[in-house]
Amino acid sequence: MQRVLIIGATSAIAEAVARIYAKRGARLFLWGRSSSKLQAMADDLGVRGAVAVGHASLDVNEIQEHASMLDRAWNELGGIDVLLIAHGTLPDQHQCEIAVDIALREFATNATSTIALLTLAAQRMEQAGKGSIAVISSVAGDRGRANNYLYGSAKAAVTTFLSGLRQRLSHHGVNVLTIKPGFVDTPMTRDFKKGALWAKPSAVASGIVNALDKRLSSVYLPWFWQGIMIIIRSIPESIFKRLRL
Amino acid sequence: MRRVGRSWGRYPVTTEQVVTLLDRHAPLPQPDHGFALPIGNARSYGDSCLNDGGTLYAIRGLDRFIAFDPTTGILTCEAGVLFSDILDLVVPQGWFLPVTPGTRFITVGGAIANDVHGKNHHRAGTFGHHVLAFELLRTDGSRIRCSPDEQSDWFSATIGGLGLTGVITWATIALRRIASPWMSAESHRFANLDTFFELSQASNQDYEYTVSWIDCAAQGNALGRGLFSRANHAPNPSDAPASPPRQRIGVPVTPPLSLINPYSLRIFNWLYYHRQRKSVRHDTVHYQPFFYPLDGISDWNRIYGPKGFVQYQCVVPPTAAETTMRELVRTIGNEGGGSFLAVLKQFGAKPSCGLLSFPREGTTLALDFPLGDQRTLPLLDRLDAIVADVGGAVYPAKDARMSGPSFRKYYPSWEAFSRFIDPGLSSSFWRRVTE
Numbered sequence: 249m250q251r252v253l254i255i256g257a258t259s260a261i262a263e264a265v266a267r268i269y270a271k272r273g274a275r276l277f278l279w280g281r282s283s284s285k286l287q288a289m290a291d292d293l294g295v296r297g298a299v300a301v302g303h304a305s306l307d308v309n310e311i312q313e314h315a316s317m318l319d320r321a322w323n324e325l326g327g328i329d330v331l332l333i334a335h336g337t338l339p340d341q342h343q344c345e346i347a348v349d350i351a352l353r354e355f356a357t358n359a360t361s362t363i364a365l366l367t368l369a370a371q372r373m374e375q376a377g378k379g380s381i382a383v384i385s386s387v388a389g390d391r392g393r394a395n396n397y398l399y400g401s402a403k404a405a406v407t408t409f410l411s412g413l414r415q416r417l418s419h420h421g422v423n424v425l426t427i428k429p430g431f432v433d434t435p436m437t438r439d440f441k442k443g444a445l446w447a448k449p450s451a452v453a454s455g456i457v458n459a460l461d462k463r464l465s466s467v468y469l470p471w472f473w474q475g476i477m478i479i480i481r482s483i484p485e486s487i488f489k490r491l492r493l
Numbered sequence: 494m495r496r497v498g499r500s501w502g503r504y505p506v507t508t509e510q511v512v513t514l515l516d517r518h519a520p521l522p523q524p525d526h527g528f529a530l531p532i533g534n535a536r537s538y539g540d541s542c543l544n545d546g547g548t549l550y551a552i553r554g555l556d557r558f559i560a561f562d563p564t565t566g567i568l569t570c571e572a573g574v575l576f577s578d579i580l581d582l583v584v585p586q587g588w589f590l591p592v593t594p595g596t597r598f599i600t601v602g603g604a605i606a607n608d609v610h611g612k613n614h615h616r617a618g619t620f621g622h623h624v625l626a627f628e629l630l631r632t633d634g635s636r637i638r639c640s641p642d643e644q645s646d647w648f649s650a651t652i653g654g655l656g657l658t659g660v661i662t663w664a665t666i667a668l669r670r671i672a673s674p675w676m677s678a679e680s681h682r683f684a685n686l687d688t689f690f691e692l693s694q695a696s697n698q699d700y701e702y703t704v705s706w707i708d709c710a711a712q713g714n715a716l717g718r719g720l721f722s723r724a725n726h727a728p729n730p731s732d733a734p735a736s737p738p739r740q741r742i743g744v745p746v747t748p749p750l751s752l753i754n755p756y757s758l759r760i761f762n763w764l765y766y767h768r769q770r771k772s773v774r775h776d777t778v779h780y781q782p783f784f785y786p787l788d789g790i791s792d793w794n795r796i797y798g799p800k801g802f803v804q805y806q807c808v809v810p811p812t813a814a815e816t817t818m819r820e821l822v823r824t825i826g827n828e829g830g831g832s833f834l835a836v837l838k839q840f841g842a843k844p845s846c847g848l849l850s851f852p853r854e855g856t857t858l859a860l861d862f863p864l865g866d867q868r869t870l871p872l873l874d875r876l877d878a879i880v881a882d883v884g885g886a887v888y889p890a891k892d893a894r895m896s897g898p899s900f901r902k903y904y905p906s907w908e909a910f911s912r913f914i915d916p917g918l919s920s921s922f923w924r925r926v927t928e
């Protein structure tokens with residue numbers, strides 16, 4: 249039986265992942281912000297087959313509380329096989345350009361909090377000598393673009409941090425998975441016009457669980473984003489700076 | 494998000510602001526565009542799930558189970574849970590939906606708001622008969638817990654209430670026990686309408702599910718010929734394959750013209766009728782192809798071309814059933830219209846529990862008409878006149894065109910119902926038939 253801790257559990261993508269584990273009869277601990285949403289999600293996962301579902305709410309920016317929260321999750325589950333970090337916000341890039349405090353707060357939510365969580369969780373996982381850490385980064389972290397480079401740079405920090413962490417933990421039996429979704433139809437992207445490139449959270453979730461099962465290092469979801477990002481990364485900066493994409 | 498809306502018939506085309514509901518405990522967001530209307534999975538055919546110029550509350554985001562007791566089969570879930578999700582959960586545990594329409598891609602809220610019926614109407618009544626309780630969230634923020642004995646007036650206004658009394662946030666339903674996912678089914682070829690009524694009469698007692706397909710193109714002595722299907726849930730057959738047959742093909746694009754025309758129809762109907770060589774066939778079939786033959790073809794509604802189609806479903810009372818059905822089928826056949834699937838079924842005597850529920854004792858006929866064909870709308874008006882004359886009714890869930898006077902004649906309790914309408918809600922359908 250798998251023991252799964254999800255941070256940012258009420259995210260649409262994370263909830264879809266949790267349903268897959270519930271169906272497998274996993275034990276879960278959900279960490280989110282809204283206790284009514286967490287309770288509704290826990291009831292649902294119980295009906296779907298989860299053996300036990302605990303939950304607790306905490307804003308990830310309350311970094312001083314991370315350690316006690318992680319202790320609680322570790323104790324309740326009796327150890328952790330899969331840690332998924334999924335929380336995130338999509339900042340208004342324009343606001344980030346005119347207000348330093350907004351830019352830094354958004355960077356904290358999307359990067360600093362995740363780095364703090366990973367630092368503590370890695371110690372525990374390293375000690376256990378097994379399990380997987382998966383973090384939802386983004387294709388946006390592969391290259392900065394004018395219309396969302398605050399978000400992109402936060403995801404780039406996470407991606408790079410994970411790459412180093414992966415090297416370190418690979419000697420200790422712990423797999424580290426970087427998840428790079430493209431466009432996903434979730435509350436985060438509610439106001440975007442959706443087209444053919446958009447994926448459903450359930451499809452991305454099965455890709456995530458599949459990558460976890462196979463202990464992959466990094467995955468683009470859906471797969472075709474790998475090709476798109478190879479092209480985008482290969483454009484010389486002198487040309488890229490003039491593009492509108 | 495603004496969207497261009499379409500229901501299953503791809504007609505009419507509307508524009509509305511869509512707001513997805515994600516948390517059943519949260520109050521309803523105030524619409525910034527006119528009236529609001531809850532929308533489930535948009536499997537209604539016409540405009541009853543549309544709200545042109547207004548707001549839609551997308552309920553699919555409320556898709557959580559709340560509780561399920563596998564010993565009693567009592568299920569509580571949020572209103573946006575799909576029937577397909579319920580089946581995936583409960584069939585392996587020996588339970589089945591008490592009533593299901595011909596598609597499993599509908600929500601629990603949509604099933605209540607149209608008080609849907611299935612092939613077992615003569616035994617089980619409508620979906621509303623199996624609803625034990627639900628919560629209604631009004632736009633003023635109040636919440637009404639409804640059941641047959643709590644706020645029962647709100648209960649019966651909301652069942653079949655077309656989404657107008659408030660948003661159903663969750664519901665509790667009673668499931669039906671099954672021994673296996675398999676059905677033991679029989680198909681009988683019948684030569685005309687008289688034989689249909691005889692077969693139906695003879696089957697209602699011993700078969701939980703009955704339905705017929707008829708060939709609308711056949712006239713004269715063969716008027717109303719077709720295939721009669723009857724079935725029961727089967728015990729677990731020893732030789733059953735482990736999983737249902739996988740069949741999911743799709744219609745990827747809308748063809749520029751309707752593929753349905755008098756020629757293709759006549760050929761299809763002839764082939765369908767003669768497909769079965771023996772006059773009786775027995776089969777053990779999985780519940781999916783049995784109940785949901787069309788769910789295997791995604792976006793099949795596109796075959797009618799860019800103009801879309803309307804479905805017409807009426808019910809006529811038992812005393813007038815035989816003569817009226819004959820008249821309806823003859824009128825349709827004379828026009829060369831009619832459809833791939835003309836479906837005929839006898840409803841049972843159990844009165845529906847909703848103020849505006851469509852099902853009532855008698856015989857029901859349902860068929861599709863392409864809107865590209867100019868004869869369609871005048872023909873449907875003629876059918877309406879026939880149905881109204883004998884005190885029948887037409888199903889709003891499948892309607893995009895009935896007139897206000899026809900609606901009010903079919904549903905005399907519409908005025909009593911109006912008192913329960915949430916002042917913040919309205920639909921394209923409701924404005925069309927009452928204004």
Ligand SMILES: Cc1cc2nc3c(=O)[nH]c(=O)nc-3n(C[C@H](O)[C@H](O)[C@H](O)COP(=O)(O)OP(=O)(O)OC[C@H]3O[C@@H](n4cnc5c(N)ncnc54)[C@H](O)[C@@H]3O)c2cc1C
Pocket residue numbers: 501530531532533534535536537538541542552572573593594595596598599600601602603604606607608609610611612654655656657659660661662787890891
């Ligand atoms: C292939 C096919 C076969 C069908 N066969 C049958 C059949 O055999 N018998 C039958 O009865 N019907 C049948 N139907 C029609 C279908 O079952 C109904 O239209 C059903 O109500 C659709 O549910 P939905 O979730 O898609 O709701 P929608 O079509 O989105 O909405 C239906 C109504 O429910 C209201 N509503 C939705 N959610 C809520 C909520 N949470 N609270 C309050 N109101 C709400 C909407 O406002 C609207 O008035 C069939 C449809 C198709 C496409």
Ligand SMILES: NC(=O)c1ccc[n+]([C@@H]2O[C@H](COP(=O)([O-])OP(=O)(O)OC[C@H]3O[C@@H](n4cnc5c(N)ncnc54)[C@H](OP(=O)(O)O)[C@@H]3O)[C@@H](O)[C@H]2O)c1
Pocket residue numbers: 256257258259260261262280281282285306307308309334335336337357384385386387428429430431432433434435436437
């Ligand atoms: N959607 C996309 O197109 C896309 C593409 C690439 C990557 N991603 C990434 O995928 C992940 C999941 O996002 P999603 O698309 O599923 O969107 P979502 O449903 O909006 O999820 C975001 C989640 O983050 C939580 N959150 C935000 N700030 C928080 C904070 N300070 N403390 C605790 N929790 C906080 C939110 O909590 P509440 O529920 O309480 O609001 C919410 O559950 C994110 O990391 C996102 O960056 C998304």
